[in-house]
Every structure is written in C-alpha cells, then in structure tokens.
Amino acid sequence: MILDAVFPGVFLSINGKIGLCLVALLIGAWEIYSYWYFRNDKFSKIKCSIEDHTIDCNNLNRHIEELKRTRLDINSYDYGQGDLYDTSRYRFRRSEWKKTQRDEKVHNCSASVCKAANDQPFKYLCKYFGISINEETLAHLENALNNYLAAYQGKILLEQERDRLMQTITDPLPSLYYKLNKSRLAKELGFEAVRLFDIDFQTYRFQYVSSGGNSSYEVSIILDLENLEKFIHYIGDKLRFKNSAKGQRALMTPQLRDKIKTRDNSTCQRCWISVMDEPNLLIEIDHIIPISKGGTTTEDNLQALCWRCNRTKGATIS
Ligand SMILES: [Zn+2]
Known part of the structure; x- marks a missing residue:
C-alpha cells in the first residue's frame, strides 16, 4: 500500500499491462474457437439448410x-486531343x-x-x-x-x-x-x-x-x-407528347413506379408471387413491349415484375 502510494504510476501501468494481456488472450481464444466452430459439421449443416x-x-x-x-x-x-505547351520566355x-x-x-x-x-x-x-x-x-x-x-x-x-x-x-x-x-x-x-x-x-x-x-x-x-x-x-x-392510340406518354418517375406497383398489387405479373408471399421481394417496373421494340412508356405498357422474372426476360430479349 505504501509502495502504491509512493509509486502509483508504476502499479497502474503493471495492472494495465496484465489487463491488456488478458483481453488479448480472450480475443485469441475466441478467434480460435470461432475458427473451429465455423468449420465443424454442426455449422456445415446449418449452412446447408x-x-x-x-x-x-x-x-x-x-x-x-x-x-x-x-x-x-x-x-x-x-x-479530340490537343497538346498545350507553355512556350513563354518567362x-x-x-x-x-x-x-x-x-x-x-x-x-x-x-x-x-x-x-x-x-x-x-x-x-x-x-x-x-x-x-x-x-x-x-x-x-x-x-x-x-x-x-x-x-x-x-x-x-x-x-x-x-x-x-x-x-x-x-x-x-x-x-x-x-x-x-x-x-x-x-x-x-x-x-x-x-x-x-x-x-x-x-x-x-x-x-x-x-x-x-x-x-x-x-x-x-x-x-x-x-x-x-x-x-x-x-x-x-x-x-x-x-401527342395523344396516340396507346394513350398519353407518361414520364417514368418514382411516382409512376409506385402507381404501377399499387395497380398490380405488388404482384409479379408473370409468376404471380407477391410481397405477401415474400416480404423482401424486389418488384421492378418493366416495359411489356421493350422501348427497343417500339414499346412506349404508357401505363398499359408497364407492369410489375419480380426481379427474377425481369432478369429472365432481360436475358431472353435482345
Ligand atoms: Zn416473377
């Protein structure tokens, strides 16, 4: 106690070092255990499931x-490309x-x-x-x-x-x-x-x-x-925009995206899976006839598709 009072800094530093060593030891042990755990059969089964x-x-x-x-x-x-040089004397x-x-x-x-x-x-x-x-x-x-x-x-x-x-x-x-x-x-x-x-x-x-x-x-x-x-x-x-037989052209904005999703009940118009079946399902807005094939951005040419169907459609239409 007397020594502690005389040299408080020294004791504090020794205690601190022991504490640090213990923490490092615990972290090391946790890492070794984790390494073993993530490679054992039990975890492999969870992963497979x-x-x-x-x-x-x-x-x-x-x-x-x-x-x-x-x-x-x-x-x-x-x-184009040009090259500028500073040719001034000064x-x-x-x-x-x-x-x-x-x-x-x-x-x-x-x-x-x-x-x-x-x-x-x-x-x-x-x-x-x-x-x-x-x-x-x-x-x-x-x-x-x-x-x-x-x-x-x-x-x-x-x-x-x-x-x-x-x-x-x-x-x-x-x-x-x-x-x-x-x-x-x-x-x-x-x-x-x-x-x-x-x-x-x-x-x-x-x-x-x-x-x-x-x-x-x-x-x-x-x-x-x-x-x-x-x-x-x-x-x-x-x-x-002129009115055509297909209707007035709409602007593809976030508001229109929401409107089409609501109209289609957040349900994919191909596989009929909806956000009710899969809460985290990504629903995308798709042109039924693609723009590249003469399709227009009108409400009747837009539909909600799940990301899987949209991806498959994208791969089949070129
Ligand atoms: Zn789908």
Whole structure:
C-alpha cells in the first residue's frame, strides 16, 4: 500500500499491462474457437439448410450490381486531343492551368458560360454536351433512373432478407454472432458482401481557367437520383407528347413506379408471387413491349415484375 502510494504510476501501468494481456488472450481464444466452430459439421449443416436462400440472395446481389452499372447512353461530344505547351520566355505562376481537364464529360469554356451553366444546368448540359432533346434521350434517362431506384430498393430488401434468414437460425452461437459480428456470420454462411449505395453517377463539368492561369471556376452537374428525375421532367416538358392510340406518354418517375406497383398489387405479373408471399421481394417496373421494340412508356405498357422474372426476360430479349 505504501509502495502504491509512493509509486502509483508504476502499479497502474503493471495492472494495465496484465489487463491488456488478458483481453488479448480472450480475443485469441475466441478467434480460435470461432475458427473451429465455423468449420465443424454442426455449422456445415446449418449452412446447408439455408443454402438455397443464400444462393438466391447472392443472385439478387449480382443482379443489383448489374443495375447499378447502367450507363447513361446520352450523346456527348468528343472534343479530340490537343497538346498545350507553355512556350513563354518567362515562367509565370500558372497554378490554375494544372486544373484543366480534357475529357468528353468536361467542357472548357468562358467564365460567363460557366456562370450561366450554374444558373441553368440542364439547358447548358444539352447545349454544350450534344445531348439531344428527343424521345431517345428521355428513354435512356428513364431507364437509368428506373434501374438505379430498383438497385437502391433492392439493396435494402436484400439486407433485410439476409438478416431475416440469419435470425431463423436457432443455434445459440450463430445467434450470439448475429449480435456481435453480423458481417462475419454472413460471410461464413456464404453470403456475398452487400455494397450499399455506391452508384457511380455520371458527372458533367463546365470548367473555366483564365488565360493568365491565375483564376478558375468549375461547375459540376452530377446526374444523381434527384437530378436525373429533374432532368427527365425538363426533357419531358420540352417534348410535347401527342395523344396516340396507346394513350398519353407518361414520364417514368418514382411516382409512376409506385402507381404501377399499387395497380398490380405488388404482384409479379408473370409468376404471380407477391410481397405477401415474400416480404423482401424486389418488384421492378418493366416495359411489356421493350422501348427497343417500339414499346412506349404508357401505363398499359408497364407492369410489375419480380426481379427474377425481369432478369429472365432481360436475358431472353435482345
Ligand atoms: Zn416473377
């Protein structure tokens, strides 16, 4: 006690080290036990019992990854390639020159165009990146938004389904793992990692760099979910839809997606499985006659399909 009073720091440090060693020992023992547990027969049987569902979840995961990779196939100028050299006799400080980018998604312009693009992004996007205001552009934008929205929703449903499956395991250790280290349990059961919300949205840039190289502006227009929907409305307003025998063309927006899902009772119109049968079922909106085959975005040409049927349909129609 006297020593403790005289040298409190020393004793504290020894106790601390013993404590750390004990924690490290416990973690080591837990890791060794886990390694053994996840490779024993009992766990293999649990893994096998839900294997069909694991495969189904992994297929959905891959399908969503494909949806996320949807590219915006809208026109963009290829400006060609030039090489700029600073041949001036005196080397001025031209730090802003370094920011100059050459890319088909970057438009180098005057300061006034840059500022105007900031005020009216969609107008300048169409004008300077060669994006035509026509049905084809609209269909590409709608397709991308439809796929991205399905991907977002799909990821949430996939996580919920994976959690639901893991919770059905009654064995005490997986239940403990579910609480302590859910991702490890998912991995050991064979679920592929679910990457949330990492869509690489198309970005267009307007860039101004002064001739002296001392000042610059940049306006970025990211066609994310919010901007894509606004852009669809912008193009839709510019195009005047005529009434046809098939009905008035509708804009493929989140509201229309919801409307079709409600109309079809969130039931797949091919296999008739609904969210009542599978609570975490991903329902997608499909063009009955694809746009590429002359189909239109009208309510009677849209239907709710489950992701499995939509995937099969996509593979059979080319
Ligand atoms: Zn189906």
